[in-house]
Amino acid sequence: xxxxxxxxxxxxxxxxxxxxxxxxxxxxxxxxxxxxxxxxxxxxxxxxxxxxxxxxxxxxxxxxxxxxxxxxxxxxxxxxxxxxxxxxxxxxxxxxxxxxxxxxxxxxxxxxxxxxxxxxxxxxxxxxxxxxxxxxxxxxxxxxxxxxxxxxxxxxxxxxxxxxxxxxxxxxxxxxxxxxxxxxxxxxxxxxxxxxxxxxxxxxxxxxxxxxxxxxxxxxxxxxxxxxxxxxxxxxxxxxxxxxxxxxxxxxxxxxxxxxxxxxxxxxxxxxxxxxxxxxxxxxxxxxxxxxxxxxxxxxxxxxxxxxxxxxxxxxxxxxxxxxxxxxxxxxxxxxxxxxxxxxxxxxxxxxxxxxxxxxxxxxxxxxxxxxxxxxxxxxxxxxxxxxxxxxxxxxxxxxxxxxxxxxxxxxxxxxxxxxxxxxxxxxxxxxxxxxxxxxxxxxxxxxxxxxxxxxxxxxxxxxxxxxxxxxxxxxxxxxxxxxxxxxxxxxxxxxxxxxxxxxxxxxxxxxxxxxxxxxxxxxxxxxxxxxxxxxxxxxxxxxxxxxxxxxxxxxxxxxxxxxxxxxxxxxxxxxxxxxxxxxxxxxxxxxxxxxxxxxxxxxxxxxxxxxxxxxxxxxxxxxxxxxxxxxxxxxxxxxxxxxxxxxxxxxxxxxxxxxxxxxxxxxxxxxxxxxxxxxxxxxxxxxxxxxxxxxxxxxxxxxxxxxxxxxxxxxxxxxxxxxxxxxxxxxxxxxxxxxxxxxxxxxxxxxxxxxxxxxxxxxxxxxxxxxxxxxxxxxxxxxxxxxxxxxxxxxxxxxxxxxxxxxxxxxxxxxxxxxxxxxxxxxxxxxxxxxxxxxxxxxxxxxxxxxxxxxxxxx
Numbered sequence: 001x002x003x004x005x006x007x008x009x010x011x012x013x014x015x016x017x018x019x020x021x022x023x024x025x026x027x028x029x030x031x032x033x034x035x036x037x038x039x040x041x042x043x044x045x046x047x048x049x050x051x052x053x054x055x056x057x058x059x060x061x062x063x064x065x066x067x068x069x070x071x072x073x074x075x076x077x078x079x080x081x082x083x084x085x086x087x088x089x090x091x092x093x094x095x096x097x098x099x100x101x102x103x104x105x106x107x108x109x110x111x112x113x114x115x116x117x118x119x120x121x122x123x124x125x126x127x128x129x130x131x132x133x134x135x136x137x138x139x140x141x142x143x144x145x146x147x148x149x150x151x152x153x154x155x156x157x158x159x160x161x162x163x164x165x166x167x168x169x170x171x172x173x174x175x176x177x178x179x180x181x182x183x184x185x186x187x188x189x190x191x192x193x194x195x196x197x198x199x200x201x202x203x204x205x206x207x208x209x210x211x212x213x214x215x216x217x218x219x220x221x222x223x224x225x226x227x228x229x230x231x232x233x234x235x236x237x238x239x240x241x242x243x244x245x246x247x248x249x250x251x252x253x254x255x256x257x258x259x260x261x262x263x264x265x266x267x268x269x270x271x272x273x274x275x276x277x278x279x280x281x282x283x284x285x286x287x288x289x290x291x292x293x294x295x296x297x298x299x300x301x302x303x304x305x306x307x308x309x310x311x312x313x314x315x316x317x318x319x320x321x322x323x324x325x326x327x328x329x330x331x332x333x334x335x336x337x338x339x340x341x342x343x344x345x346x347x348x349x350x351x352x353x354x355x356x357x358x359x360x361x362x363x364x365x366x367x368x369x370x371x372x373x374x375x376x377x378x379x380x381x382x383x384x385x386x387x388x389x390x391x392x393x394x395x396x397x398x399x400x401x402x403x404x405x406x407x408x409x410x411x412x413x414x415x416x417x418x419x420x421x422x423x424x425x426x427x428x429x430x431x432x433x434x435x436x437x438x439x440x441x442x443x444x445x446x447x448x449x450x451x452x453x454x455x456x457x458x459x460x461x462x463x464x465x466x467x468x469x470x471x472x473x474x475x476x477x478x479x480x481x482x483x484x485x486x487x488x489x490x491x492x493x494x495x496x497x498x499x500x501x502x503x504x505x506x507x508x509x510x511x512x513x514x515x516x517x518x519x520x521x522x523x524x525x526x527x528x529x530x531x532x533x534x535x536x537x538x539x540x541x542x543x544x545x546x547x548x549x550x551x552x553x554x555x556x557x558x559x560x561x562x563x564x565x566x567x568x569x570x571x572x573x574x575x576x577x578x579x580x581x582x583x584x585x586x587x588x589x590x591x592x593x594x595x596x597x598x599x600x601x602x603x604x605x606x607x608x609x610x611x612x613x614x615x616x617x618x619x620x621x622x623x624x625x626x627x628x629x630x631x632x633x634x635x636x637x638x639x640x641x642x643x644x645x646x647x648x649x650x651x652x653x654x655x656x657x658x659x660x661x662x663x664x665x666x667x668x669x670x671x672x673x674x675x676x677x678x679x680x681x682x683x684x685x686x687x688x689x690x691x692x693x694x695x696x697x698x699x700x701x702x703x704x705x706x707x708x709x710x711x712x713x714x715x716x717x718x719x720x721x722x723x724x725x726x727x728x729x730x731x732x733x734x735x736x737x738x739x740x741x742x743x744x745x746x747x748x749x750x751x752x753x754x755x756x757x758x759x760x761x762x763x764x765x766x767x768x769x770x771x772x773x774x775x776x777x778x779x780x781x782x783x784x785x786x787x788x789x790x791x792x793x794x795x796x797x798x799x800x801x802x803x804x805x806x807x808x809x810x811x812x813x814x815x816x817x818x819x820x821x822x823x824x825x826x827x828x829x830x831x832x833x834x835x836x837x838x839x840x841x842x843x844x845x846x847x848x849x850x851x852x853x854x855x856x857x858x859x860x
Contacts, residue, residue, distance in 0.1 A: 036145070036268040036292065036321040036328070046142055047444065049210065049402055050377020053481050056207040056286070060153050060199070065274035065285050065312035066162035068336045069184050071231050080224030080233055081352055083360075086187075086194040088216055093194060095223060102363065105355030112254035115328045116170050116245070117144045135308045137278075138270060138288040142210065145319075145328050147203040147248045149288060150179055151272045152238075152315060157192030163285055165271030166238065167317035167330060168202060168245040169253060171361030176245010178361065179216075179238040181315030182335040182347065183225035186216070186236045193226070194219055198238060202248050206278040206286050211248060211442055212372065212404035214240040220360055232301030234335045235347040237360055241367050242406045242477065247441055251319055254329035255354035262320060262331065263298035263348075269307040269334060271316030285312040296343045303332040303348040304341055318346055369441075372405030372477040373412070373468045375484030376444050382486055383416075383464045387531050389579040390495040391455030399484065401436060401468055402444040405477050409439045414447040415470035418457050418491060424465030424483045429457045433470065455495070459530045462491045494531035494579035501527050501536065501557075501575050503588035511589040514625030514689035518594050520561040522571045524586070531578040538573040540564070546572045547585045566592050566624050593625035597685050597693030599661070608701040608740040608788035612673060616666040616681050618695060625688035626657035634666040637680040638673045641697060647684065657688055669700070674739045676701040703740035703788030710736055710745065710766075710782050712797035720798040729799045730769040731780045740787035747782035749773075753826050755781045756794045775802025777827045814841035 074080075081098040096103055138146045152164040164185035170176045179200055186195045198216035201209050216238045224233030256262050270290040278287040293306040305318060318332035334346040347353070375381065380400035388395055397416045403409050413435055417428035434449040447466070465485030469476070476482075501524035508515050520540075526533050535552035540561055559571070569592065574585040603618045616634070620627070633647040654662035664683050671679040679700040686692050710733035717724050729749075735742050744761030749770055762768075768780070778801065783794040816822040817836035830840040 036290070036319070046210065048208070049444075050379035051374050051402065052377070053374045054209045054212060054402075054404065056201075056204075056209065061207055061286065062282060063153055063161040063163050066154070066164045066185055066188075066314055067311045068182075068314055069189070069229065069231075069234075071336060071339055072229050073232060074224075074228045074230045077224055077228050077230060080222060080228065080230060081356070082223040083356075084221055084223050084226045086219040088195075088197060088218065091196070103356065103359055105359060111256060111351075111354070112329055113170065113252045115145065115250060115252040116176070117249040135273070135276065135289040135291040137276070138290050139205065141203040141205045141288055144249050145251050146270065146288060146290075147211070148245070148250050149270045149317065150181075150200050150202040151204040151286070152179070152181060152185055153199040153201070154186060154195040155197045156188050156195055160188065160191040162188075163272065163274070163312055164314045165312065165316040165334075166200065167315075168248055168250045169330070169357065170245055170250040171364070171366075172358060173361065173366055175243045175366045176248070176250045177214075177240045177243045177364070177367055178245075178357075179240065180317065180330065180333055180357070181236050181238060182333055183221045183234040183236045184335065185315045186219045186238065187221055187226050189229050200238065200240060200244075202244060204272070204286060205288070206280055206283050211244065214242050214244050217241050217367070218364070231336060231347070233347070235333045235353060237357060239360075239364050243366060243369055244406065246369075247406065251317060251328040251330050253349055253354060253357065254320070254331055255349050255351050256331075258298040258300055258348070258350070260298075262295075263303055264295040265320065266292060267295050267305050267307060267331070268292045268319050268321055269305070269309060269313070269316055271309070271313035271334065273310035274312035275310040289313075296341065298348055300350055301348060302345050304343040304345040305332075306343050309334055309337060309344045369407035370405050370477045371403050371407050371409035371439070371441070371474050372481070373409055373439070373474060374402055374404055374481050375466070375468060376400035376402040378487060380446075381466075381484065383491065386489055387492045387494065387578045388453040389581060390453050390457050390459075390493055392495075393453045393579070394450065395431065395453040396448070396450045397431060397464055397466070398446060398448040399466055399468075400444050400446050401439060403439040403441055406441050408441065409469075409474050411438055412436055412469040412473045413471045414449075414466050414468050416449050416464065416466045418462035418493065419465050419485065420460060420462060422463050422465070422485055422487070424463075424467060424485055426467065426470070428465070429462070430454070431457070431464075453493070457493050459494050459496050460492075461530070462493060463487075464491050492531045492579070494529065494577055494581060496530065497581045498529040498533060498575045498577045498583035499527040500584045500586040501525060501573050503571060503573060503586050505571075505588060505590065508590040508592075512591075514591040514593050514687065516592075516594050516689040516691045518562070518564045518566075518592050520564055520569075520571070520590055520592075521558065522561075522573070522588060523558045524573050526557060527575055527583065529575070529577045529583075531581075533575045534578045534580075535576050536573050537576070537582075538571065540569055540571050542567060542569055544570050544587060544589070546570065546587075548572050548574050550576070550582050552576060564590075564592055566594055568592075591625060591689070593622070593687055593689035593691060595622070595624060595687075596691045597622040597627060597687050600683070600693075600695040601661070603695075603698045605700060608676070608703050608786075610702070610704050610788045610790055612702050612704045613668040613670050614700060614702065616669050616698070616700060618664050618683050618698070619661045620664060620683070620685055620693065620695070621659065621661045622687040622691075622693070623659050625691075626659045627652075627654070627662060628686045628688050628690075629654060629656055629658075629662075631686035631692075632664045632683070633685070634664070634669070634681055634683045636666075636669050636671060636682075636700075638671050638675075638678055640678045641680045644680075644682075650683065652685075671700060671702055674703050674705060676703075676740065701740065701788075703738070703786055703790060705739065706790040707738040707742060707784045707786040707792035708736040709793045709795040710734060710784050712780060712782055712795045714780070714797060714799060717799040717801075721800075723800040723802060725802070727773045727775070727801045728769065728771045729773060729778070729780070729801070730767065731782070731797060732767040733782055733795065735766060736784055736792065738784070738786045740790075742784045743787045743789070744785050745782055746785070746791070747780065749778060749780050751776055751778055751825070751827070752823075753779050753796060753798065755779065755796070757781050757783050759785070759791050761785060773799075773801050776800075808845060811841045811845040814838075814844050
């Protein structure tokens with residue numbers, strides 16, 4: 001240590017000894033003891049660490065307190081001030097007689113040592129505040145002298161645990177690495193002897209250890225305690241592994257004759273009583289309490305006083321406080337409670353013990369100080385953002401590093417890692433390394449790394465941790481407390497584009513079907529993604545391959561469209577994850593057709609038909625979704641549309657989905673009625689979108705009945721029974737009454753009475769004339785065809801042209817008919833018996849010589 005200042009004088013130690021100044025006051029002057037003026041002092045500005053390393057672990061926190069043993073005073077002890085020293089590391093104890101040259105006092109005339117406030121800020125001490133009459137809690141343990149008071153946690157050979165108090169003291173080498181305490185705090189006759197470990201925590205407040213802790217390396221006491229358990233020698237000195245007093249400071253020590261009034265004046269006592277807590281659960285014995293009162297009396301080895309004390313305060317310093325200048329001197333080590341004198345007492349630092357401390361100090365070599373770097377806790381660490389795209393995102397990680405060692409750290413590095421677990425190692429994924437300048441003892445500094453998150457870190461969820469002094473540049477007390485991680489949140493690394501969302505549609509569930517609904521609802525399933533989906537971009541168009549842009553349109557999983565026009569549409573959607581990666585698109589096809597089938601045309605029959613159960617046909621089309629052939633139907637009416645049949649299945653050309661004109665056929669429609677106005681028919685059909693189209697009504701004109709025979713007359717030969725010499729006959733006939741009307745006539749003029757004209761329509765008209773007709777009996781035959789194509793029966797009109805006389809020729813014809821070489825003809829059936837015989841020929845021959853045939857044979 002290069003230089004220090006006295007807390008009492010402000011004088012540097014580089015030029016004035018703390019143990020001897022030549023000042024008579026220091027050697028022999030009697031101070032004026034007062035209650036300690038540091039009660040109510042305010043801690044120096046010092047940030048509270050959030051590190052778990054500076055919190056008592058539960059197994060230490062719950063340790064029982066060491067109870068003062070039963071008072072013993074042994075007569076006739078041989079060399080009770082012989083020294084027993086225990087090496088904790090080796091477990092070896094040695095005894096040195098009191099008259100050994102190594103145990104002789106350095107300066108037997110010195111009776112006090114000054115206190116030293118240490119390198120840390122002393123805090124703010126009020127000048128006129130006095131404590132109450134009983135114990136008061138010292139909450140601001142960071143001020144002097146409270147920070148020199150220690151809590152001891154001892155472990156004994158049989159496993160017993162216990163808690164005590166103690167006080168840091170300084171040595172002539174200007175270092176503070178010793179703690180004064182009671183002997184029974186480190187040596188227990190009931191539990192196997194010397195403590196196997198002693199953790200020393202100065203400035204403990206509840207479970208918070210702001211200056212970390214130190215470990216005992218050596219323990220010393222008198223055999224008067226270790227062998228004989230005599231309360232007059234119940235004291236011990238602990239050698240520490242580090243110079244904690246250089247920073248916390250120490251109070252001075254003082255000895256005087258046992259009858260000196262210093263022992264009965266105002267005294268001060270502070271430690272960690274087990275009957276007081278910190279106001280938090282399970283905190284008994286973890287907070288410092290202070291009391292001031294008068295001393296009662298002193299003997300050569302012990303000192304009695306009226307300050308309150310309890311278990312856990314064994315080892316606490318009993319000191320006097322003086323002002324002008326401010327000074328503090330430890331007189332006694334508290335060790336015992338009320339022994340019947342209504343006062344507590346401890347082991348007095350008589351001349352022997354006062355000098356022996358200096359002797360022991362001179363035997364020890366000051367420990368080597370080291371840094372001890374720890375993470376300063378969750379409050380001061382973190383990272384941002386919590387979601388990154390590796391190789392793209394700017395990333396910031398930070399932590400505060402505290403040096404809880406007793407040496408400056410020197411420069412070092414902090415390396416940050418991404419880990420899939422909370423055990424941070426160099427095999428985790430490195431993020432970056434930050435350089436940190438040297439940190440002084442019990443100070444802190446920040447580490448901050450900012451850069452592009454490495455592309456080498458694969459997608460996953462990580463803990464972000466860091467290794468302090470990752471390069472191993474700093475030698476530390478503890479090399480195993482340099483790792484930490486952010487425990488309250490994790491980092492998601494996502495450099496992979498999210499999968500395409502899977503689209504479905506409740507309104508249009510089948511992409512291959514046509515729908516008449518023009519309101520569309522699309523739903524997409526959130527795709528799995530490391531970082532989760534942030535939003536979606538979507539569009540609706542008529543291209544099957546569109547990729548939506550990179551603008552967020554929604555964070556919802558469903559989208560509505562309304563009044564979409566007919567056609568084939570595609571809904572496209574893609575997702576962006578929380579890392580900013582845009583995925584590929586999914587495409588969903590919808591086919592919309594809101595128009596009914598239309599374009600009904602070419603109904604047939606449009607003309608008259610002769611079938612009362614005709615086939616009716618019509619053409620229809622749908623250019624969007626196409627027609628559903630199974631839905632072709634018709635209905636009919638036979639009363640002009642008043643009553644209709646139900647819909648009846650029709651046949652259909654083409655296949656489902658056809659968009660060109662196809663023919664619907666209503667087969668054998670059972671009108672069963674002749675009419676030109678009453679037979680009605682309608683058609684309907686669905687398209688593939690289930691739109692229904694209906695045709696208009698069509699009239700089917702049916703005439704299944706042959707027309708009547710026309711009634712023939714003749715103005716030139718008005719009487720069929722008369723002979724006329726006029727050989728230019730004319731015929732007329734009336735149009736017969738007919739449902740469908742008369743289309744045409746077929747007629748013939750011959751000499752057969754039964755001829756039926758053929759089905760060739762003659763020129764239009766209701767009359768026919770002939771000229772220069774040969775004499776004889778002639779017949780005019782006529783029949784009508786109606787507009788339905790029905791040919792009716794023939795009407796026959798006879799005309800007789802000539803003189804009316806029979807001839808031998810007629811007789812010859814009659815003989816030919818009788819012989820069968822000529823067809824029967826009623827004109828030669830003179831007898832009227834339905835046949836022509838030779839008798840008829842004879843009768844004609846007889847008539848040929850007498851009178852006209854027509855006159856004689858009027859029936860011919």
